[in-house]
Amino acid sequence: MAENSNSPHVSVFASPGRYVQGRGALGRLGPLVVGFGSKPLVLADGVVRDLTEPVLSGSFEEAAVPLVFERFGGVPTRAEADRVSSVIDEGGHDVIIGLGGGAAIDTAKAAGDNAGVPWVSAATVASTDAPTSALSVVYTESGAFESYRFYDRNPALVVVDTQYVAEAPARFLSGGVGDALATWIEARAVRRAHSHNMVGGFPTHAGTALAELSWDLLWSSSLPALEAVRSDLVTPDVEAIVEATTLLSGLGFESGGLAAAHAVHDGLTAVDRTHHLTHGEKVNIGSLTQMLLEGEEASDIDEFAEFTARVGLPTTLTEAGLGEADEAVLEEVVRAAMDPSETIHNLAFEPTHQDVRDALRAVEGVGRRARSRAGLGEPTPEDYT
Structure with a gap:
């Protein structure tokens, strides 16, 4: 459930201090970050550092601030956040920049909060809506x-360079679409249920409307945007999808609220056999599960499943590695998804464990029919390895 679920009956909207998106945006990072500190620390893995260091060197030199990298360990655990916050303290850094994807960015938020310094999100992929939010998803070392x-403030600055997004593997953007499509599915459920959002209040009209706007852009621009990034191109459709998956979905999920789709994602992380899927790929299984749980029109569910299959997202348990899973494995997924702290309890009704398990099982048939209509053939887990 959202933080402060016993908060007064107020509506709350949260957002980052500034959002900058476009081709070449990383080249502006140095001048932009000096408003928040004079000794930044950049958290990034080795691949992202190699890709971005030439651009950042010039940008930070222009701003007359030192460029200091710290290598990200790869998993956003509590221990990794503690380690990085120690680096901040020991180096006297006054701002931290999470550079790359959602895992590094979420870790930078946690480390910045530990150390009491502002944090900046600098995204080179559009695979999740993590960059804008005032929360981190914390995982175990094994990836569960x-x-x-939760934090009391959002990133001070968010920078997204769409040229890097276009040059990244298309699977990253596809995953971002899966994560963002869930935003409206969950936000509308939260509003119907009069539940709390992720910042401890009721959703504002703005938060819910931004979730719906993200949905509309995703349906109109996802397929041409994915076609463009397969050729490393930045087009208006790519810019629209990056905004939808990063800014609009980020504001929409945080201020609109989460429900069953992300709870099912969290449940899927509890079993090792799903770890080949990205965050957004698991979320798509969760979106289908929520739609089935809520009794959405069959035609709407079929349309959604076919669209997301065309986007390149998994729509079956088989693709998730659960096609032959026994009841014990599925029960582990359901148990984690139904944890008392989970956002599935934001629905307008309280599903039983059997309700969730049956909806999860029903995803297989829906997804197989969708793949058949899309001409994609039989699903296999190897599609996502």
Whole structure:
């Protein structure tokens, strides 16, 4: 459930201080970050550092601030956040920049909060809506969901360079679409149920409307945007999808609220056989599960499944590695998804464990029919390895 679920009956909207998106945006990072500190620390893995260091060197030199990298360990665990916050303290850094994807960015938020310094999100992929939010998803060392960690402020600055997004593997953007499509599915459920959002209040009209706007852009621009990034191109459709998956979905999920789709994602992380899927790919299984749980029109569910299959997202348990899973494995997924702290309890009704398990099982048939209509053939887990 969202933080402060016993908060007064107020509506709350949260957002980052500034959002900058476009081709070449990383080249502006140095001048932009000096408003928040004079000794930044950049958290990134080795691949992202190699890709971005030439651009950042010039940008930070222009701003007359030192460029200091710290290598990200790869998994956003509590221990990794503690390690990085120690680096901040020991180096006297006054701002931290999470550079790359959602895992590095979420870790930078946690480390910045530990150390008491502002944090900046600099995204080179559009695979999740993590960059804008005032929370981190914390995982165990093995990659299972552990908890949400909430902060009293959002990133001071978010920078997204769409040229890097276009040059990244298309699977990253596809995953971002899966994550963002869930935003409206969940936000509308939260509003119907009069539940709390992720910042401890009721959703504002703005938060819910931004979730719906993200949905509309995703349906109109996802397929041409994915076609463009397969050729490393930045087009208006790519810019629209990056905004939808990063800014609009980020504001929409945080201020609109989460429900069953992300809870099912969290449940899927509890079993090793799903770890080949990205965050957004698991979320798509969760979106289908929520739609089935809520009794959405069959035609709407079929349309959604076919569209997301064309986007390149998994729509079956088989693709998730659960096609032959026995009841014990599925029960582990359901148990984690139904944890008392989970956002599935934001629905307008309280599903039983059997309700969730049956909806999860029903995803297989829906997804197979969708793949057949899309001409994609039989699903296999190897599609996502």
